[in-house]
Amino acid sequence: MRLAGNSAAVAHRGGPLAAEAPPCPRVHPRRPRRPCVGELLQIDGSPHDWFEGRAPVCTLLVFIDDATSRLMALRFVPAETTQAYMDTLQMYLAQYGRPVAIYSDQHSIFRVNQQACAGERTQFTRALETLAIAPIHAHTPQAKGRVERAHQTLQDRLVKELRLHGFSTLAAANAWLPTFQATYNRRFAVAPASPVDVHRPVLQAPQELARIFSLQHPRIISKHLCVHFQNCTYQLQGQGRGYRLQGAPVTVREAFDGSIELLHEGRALPYRLLTEGPAPIPVETEKMLALRLSTIQQAPRRRPRAKPAPAHPWRRPLRPPLAPPPAP
Numbered sequence: 001m002r003l004a005g006n007s008a009a010v011a012h013r014g015g016p017l018a019a020e021a022p023p024c025p026r027v028h029p030r031r032p033r034r035p036c037v038g039e040l041l042q043i044d045g046s047p048h049d050w051f052e053g054r055a056p057v058c059t060l061l062v063f064i065d066d067a068t069s070r071l072m073a074l075r076f077v078p079a080e081t082t083q084a085y086m087d088t089l090q091m092y093l094a095q096y097g098r099p100v101a102i103y104s105d106q107h108s109i110f111r112v113n114q115q116a117c118a119g120e121r122t123q124f125t126r127a128l129e130t131l132a133i134a135p136i137h138a139h140t141p142q143a144k145g146r147v148e149r150a151h152q153t154l155q156d157r158l159v160k161e162l163r164l165h166g167f168s169t170l171a172a173a174n175a176w177l178p179t180f181q182a183t184y185n186r187r188f189a190v191a192p193a194s195p196v197d198v199h200r201p202v203l204q205a206p207q208e209l210a211r212i213f214s215l216q217h218p219r220i221i222s223k224h225l226c227v228h229f230q231n232c233t234y235q236l237q238g239q240g241r242g243y244r245l246q247g248a249p250v251t252v253r254e255a256f257d258g259s260i261e262l263l264h265e266g267r268a269l270p271y272r273l274l275t276e277g278p279a280p281i282p283v284e285t286e287k288m289l290a291l292r293l294s295t296i297q298q299a300p301r302r303r304p305r306a307k308p309a310p311a312h313p314w315r316r317p318l319r320p321p322l323a324p325p326p327a328p
Contacts, residue, residue, distance in 0.1 A: 030145070033067050037192050038199035040066035040136075041092075041099040042147040045080040048155050054168035060154065061088050064147045066103070070189040071150070072096065074177045076170040082109050082123050083256050086213040089127075093209075097199035101134040103144055111137050127212050131204070153188070211263075215254040221245050227252065227262060231277030234262060237270040 034040045045059045059080050063073035073092045077084040104110045112120045121129070128135045138144045161180055167173040204212065219227050225236040225245060229252045239245055250269070253261040262269040308314050 031143075033193065035067060035193040036196050036198045037065055037067050037070075038096065038099045038197055040101050040103055041072065042066055042103045042144045043085070044105060044144065044147045044151070045077075045084075046151040046155065047080070048159075050076065050155075050159060051162060051168060051173075052159065054166075055170065058170060059084075060158070061085065062147055062150055062154070063088065063092055064150055066146060067192040067194075068189045069146055069150070070185045071181045074181050076173050076177070078170070080107065080109065082215070085109060085124055086127060086256075090209065090213050093131075093202050097201050098131055098133055100198055100200075101136050102128060103136045103138060105141070105144065106137050106139075110135065123215050126216065130212050131202070132200075157184075210255070211253055211261075214256065217252045217254065219250050219252050221248050221250050221264075223247070226274065227271070229254075229260070230280055233274040233276075234260070234271040235274040236262070237272055239269075 042064050043062065045061050047057065047059045049057050050060060051058075056078070058076050058078055061073070061075045061077055061080075061084060062071065064070065065072050073088055073095075075084070075088045075091070077088075106113060108122065109124050110122060111125070112118070112122055125135050141148050158180065162173060165176065167176065202209070217229065219229060221227055221236070223246045225239060227234045227236070227250055236245065245264070248264060251263040253263055255261070262271055
């Protein structure tokens with residue numbers, strides 16, 4: 001065996017070969033807090049068996065202020081979805097106003113992670129930028145350590161509180177969470193470095209906010225003034241000849257209640273449903289898989305169609321067979 005360099009010299013003197021040094025653990029230095037309340041909001045979801053079998057496994061959405069470690073919003077949801085985050089953010093805006101920036105992980109709800117779609121925005125990021133809230137994505141879980149450490153505390157203390165109160169539904173627990181949130185903040189929140197609250201008022205009207213917190217999809221109006229979306233065809237109405245709208249871009253706004261609105265340059269276009277096809281199969285994320293399987297298992301099963309036996313009365317002819325004609 002050939003040894004090169006210092007290893008060969010050590011082996012020639014009869015000494016042991018130097019063992020390869022183990023890799024040094026990665027160091028994550030702690031980042032100082034932001035000085036003002038509302039300057040940076042950390043958000044994340046914690047899937048856990050919060051109700052210890054009294055309810056299905058669900059996710060707790062946590063919004064925590066970086067300057068004070070104060071819990072700003074808590075909400076139990078079946079799974080991490082765009083709708084869940086949008087609904088929780090809408091509640092946050094109504095109570096506090098707009099934060100300067102929101103710090104999240106790189107989940108597909110917050111960032112498009114496919115190289116072929118680099119530069120595109122997710123529905124949640126589009127809503128943030130419309131509201132002039134800066135989205136920031138963490139490269140590691142340690143980067144948003146305040147919300148990660150809050151998960152560890154909540155998975156211990158909140159689980160015990162839910163057990164003591166006997167909650168077994170998400171709705172009852174969500175109605176009680178503000179009480180727990182106030183108690184938690186009195187014990188664990190710290191004073192900010194600056195007394196200035198940099199939350200900004202919400203400038204949009206309720207109708208405009210409803211449009212922002214929805215799913216929006218760009219489409220092109222066909223030469224027949226039709227818009228195709230999810231195997232359905234929508235025919236525009238009341239446009240006269242409509243030559244100016246042929247090939248024009250339109251935004252299909254899909255509300256979470258299933259209603260559809262067609263927007264062109266911020267104006268709603270009247271339409272009628274022309275054809276309706278089967279709904280496309282949704283693409284489930286990893287965090288939605290458990291909820292999807294649970295929904296499928298709880299769906300009522302159709303009874304298999306029974307096949308009548310060969311001697312069943314239904315298989316008998318209604319009239320007796322005709323007798324053969326007599327032989328001549």
